Amino acid sequence: MKYRARGRKSSGHEFVEFAPALFILLVCIVPPMLDLLYLGIAYAAGWYLNHLQCREVACVPPARKADSLARARVAWEASTLARFVKGRETFSDAQFEDRNPTDNYPIDTAIVSTRIQIQPFLQIPFLGSVPGIGAPIEFSYRSERPQEEYGIN
Numbered sequence: 001m002k003y004r005a006r007g008r009k010s011s012g013h014e015f016v017e018f019a020p021a022l023f024i025l026l027v028c029i030v031p032p033m034l035d036l037l038y039l040g041i042a043y044a045a046g047w048y049l050n051h052l053q054c055r056e057v058a059c060v061p062p063a064r065k066a067d068s069l070a071r072a073r074v075a076w077e078a079s080t081l082a083r084f085v086k087g088r089e090t091f092s093d094a095q096f097e098d099r100n101p102t103d104n105y106p107i108d109t110a111i112v113s114t115r116i117q118i119q120p121f122l123q124i125p126f127l128g129s130v131p132g133i134g135a136p137i138e139f140s141y142r143s144e145r146p147q148e149e150y151g152i153n
Contacts, residue, residue: 035120
C-alpha cells in the first residue's frame with residue numbers, strides 16, 4: 001500500500017469564496033442597480049407627462065391653458081407608467097411667446113415647464129438622505145412646441 005500525505009486539496013476553494021461574493025453582489029450591487037434602472041424609467045415617465053402637456057397646450061388658445069394642463073395630467077396619472085413610478089406632479093406652467101414678430105399672428109410658440117416628484121423604488125436604509133435612493137427625487141422638464149392653428153384658416 002502506498003502512503004499518501006493528507007494535505008489540502010487544490011480544488012474546492014472556489015465554493016468557499018462563493019458565499020461572500022454572492023453576499024456582496026446581492027447586498028451592495030443589485031439594489032442600487034435596480035434603483036438606477038428605476039430612475040431611468042421614472043425620468044422617461046416625467047418626460048412623457050411634459051410631452052403630453054406641451055402637445056395639449058399647443059392646440060388650445062392661451063386662455064384655456066389651465067384646462068389643457070389638467071387634462072394632460074389626469075391622462076398621465078391614469079397611465080400604468082405613472083402608477084409604476086409613484087410619481088406626482090408638483091408644478092406645471094405654460095407660457096406663450098411670439099418668436100416671429102413680423103407675421104400677423106401674436107403667438108407662435110407654447111413653452112411648458114413641468115416638475116415631478118418620484119419616490120425611490122427600494123428604500124435603502126443607510127442611504128436615507130440620497131435623492132433617488134433613499135429620499136424622493138424631483139425632475140424638471142421644459143419643452144416648447146409651435147402653436148397650432150385653431151380656426152385661423
